[in-house]
Amino acid sequence: MTGIGRVLVIVYAVMALAATGRSFVQIVRRFEEAPLAYTLSAVAAVVYILATLALVLAGRRGWYAVAWTAIVFELTGVLVVGTLSLTMPQLFAHDSVWSAFGMGYLFVPLVLPVFGLWWLRTHRPAEVTA
Numbered sequence: 001m002t003g004i005g006r007v008l009v010i011v012y013a014v015m016a017l018a019a020t021g022r023s024f025v026q027i028v029r030r031f032e033e034a035p036l037a038y039t040l041s042a043v044a045a046v047v048y049i050l051a052t053l054a055l056v057l058a059g060r061r062g063w064y065a066v067a068w069t070a071i072v073f074e075l076t077g078v079l080v081v082g083t084l085s086l087t088m089p090q091l092f093a094h095d096s097v098w099s100a101f102g103m104g105y106l107f108v109p110l111v112l113p114v115f116g117l118w119w120l121r122t123h124r125p126a127e128v129t130a
Contacts, residue, residue, distance in 0.1 A: 008119055009055050011112060016048035018105065019097045026094070034093035040081055044097035044109070047074045051116065059125045067120055075113035078102060082110065 023041035031038055047070055054067035082101035085092045095104055102109030 005055070005119055005123060008112075008115060009052060011108070012048055012052040012055060012116070015105070015108065015112065016045065016052050019045035019048050022097060030094075037092045037094045037096040037099065040077075040096040040098060044074075044077065047077065055116070055119075058120065058123070064120070064125050068117075071113045071116040071120065074109075075117070078109045078113065 019041060023038060023045045026034075026038040026041055051067060051070040051074060054063050054070055057063035058067045078098045078101060081096060081098035085095070085099040092099055097105065098109055101107060
């Protein structure tokens with residue numbers, strides 16, 4: 001993996017660290033204040049970790065499909081949580097990673113899966129012939 005793929009993996013890894021740290025602190029300190037938002041932050045963290053790993057291993061059998069699944073799930077989560085956090089703010093006593101389409105992370109959670117899916121589409125693993 002070189003070029004834009006490497007940058008993509010680095011950004012995913014940074015998001016994985018940021019979301020993991022945020023969700024850990026939120027759950028440990030104030031889970032009872034906003035369990036839905038904090039659980040969604042933890043889900044986002046797991047998705048970013050899985051997407052990072054899957055992108056690194058996308059050339060290996062099965063991992064390409066895992067990368068697609070993780071990133072499609074991520075995009076769906078950002079769109080659904082982002083929409084709900086704006087239309088039904090009472091559900092989100094506090095922000096999650098994906099609230100307001102990732103506004104707290106400068107909208108990186110909204111843009112990142114689009115680039116991730118583009119990269120996967122343009123960098124399919126070579127078919128292995130027997």
